[in-house]
Amino acid sequence: MSAAAVAIAAGVLSLPAPLPLRLAALAVIAGVAGDQAFRRLPAFDPLGRIRWHLPSADGVKRCALTFDDGPSPATAAVLDILAAEGVPATFFVLGTNVERHPEVVQRARDEGHAVGLHGMDHAKLAGAAADAIERQVSGVRRVLAQLGVTPARVYRTPHGYKSRGVFEVARRHGLTLWAWSRGVWDTDRPDPIVLVRRATRLARSGMVLLLHDGRGEEPQPDVRPMLAALPAIIRELKHRGFAFVRVGDE
Numbered sequence: 001m002s003a004a005a006v007a008i009a010a011g012v013l014s015l016p017a018p019l020p021l022r023l024a025a026l027a028v029i030a031g032v033a034g035d036q037a038f039r040r041l042p043a044f045d046p047l048g049r050i051r052w053h054l055p056s057a058d059g060v061k062r063c064a065l066t067f068d069d070g071p072s073p074a075t076a077a078v079l080d081i082l083a084a085e086g087v088p089a090t091f092f093v094l095g096t097n098v099e100r101h102p103e104v105v106q107r108a109r110d111e112g113h114a115v116g117l118h119g120m121d122h123a124k125l126a127g128a129a130a131d132a133i134e135r136q137v138s139g140v141r142r143v144l145a146q147l148g149v150t151p152a153r154v155y156r157t158p159h160g161y162k163s164r165g166v167f168e169v170a171r172r173h174g175l176t177l178w179a180w181s182r183g184v185w186d187t188d189r190p191d192p193i194v195l196v197r198r199a200t201r202l203a204r205s206g207m208v209l210l211l212h213d214g215r216g217e218e219p220q221p222d223v224r225p226m227l228a229a230l231p232a233i234i235r236e237l238k239h240r241g242f243a244f245v246r247v248g249d250e
């Protein structure tokens with residue numbers, strides 16, 4: 001429990017009210033906090049239905065590169081880097097962006113990468129109703145189907161936010177929900193050296209690294225720091241003996 005939570009609990013318990021009332025107030029606060037955590041913490045699910053790291057594999061160090069919010073005008077450069085390094089990745093795409101850049105999604109598929117679902121647009125789904133989530137998932141699936149691209153059965157919601165409906169829709173579509181174990185805040189566009197350090201410093205086997213080849217639905221996202229850092233991230237992870245896999249393959 002955090003210091004703030006302890007302070008809040010102590011404050012509630014010291015209120016001039018009967019103890020049962022104070023305990024009831026605490027239970028309500030804990031319930032609200034738990035519900036907020038469920039909606040907004042990407043890997044948090046009391047029932048353990050969200051994947052966020054790769055299972056261990058007989059002494060082989062593994063990691064997965066994942067790219068969210070694409071495709072964008074920068075995605076071809078990401079594919080060039082992955083091809084030069086000979087590593088696969090997983091792209092969690094947005095339907096609106098696939099409509100803008102269809103060919104690069106087909107290229108990603110042709111070059112052996114996994115195409116996963118991120119939604120039709122970048123709507124935040126914390127507490128969203130199942131029908132709104134259904135529209136997100138079926139929308140991006142329809143856009144990919146029109147291109148002849150069969151997506152991997154993996155779904156990552158924008159920001160990792162969720163509601164109970166996310167699980168319902170994922171089950172209906174046979175999708176596994178994926179969060180990540182390492183984010184590097186590349187959309188804040190820090191110095192590429194900072195990105196390399198964040199991505200590699202504490203790298204452990206099973207790491208699912210979150211990167212972005214887009215920025216929500218922005219038509220011209222600036223992902224240059226990520227592009228500059230990506231070759232060094234891959235080489236450093238290779239140097240440490242990591243094998244690269246796509247999420248959902250294990």
Ligand SMILES: [Zn+2]
Nearest residue numbers: 068069158159
């Ligand atoms: Zn996103």
